[in-house]
Amino acid sequence: MATHTHISETTVKVHITHILTKLNLRNRAHAIVYAYESGLIHPGSKPEDDMSLGSGA
Secondary structure (H helix, E strand, O other), rough: HHHHHHOOOOHHHHHHHHHHHHHHOOOOOHHHHHHHOOOOOOOOOHHHHOOOOOOOO
């Protein structure tokens, strides 16, 4: 993720920690469960299929 977004790995980790804290999630695995349960991602879909935030899809 850091290479793709041209930011440092440390910055990515800090952002992930902030997201987990704000959503009251324990870890990344808990975040995945949360994403499935809230409909943000769907079983069997590719990452680009679920990254349509803001595209009106």
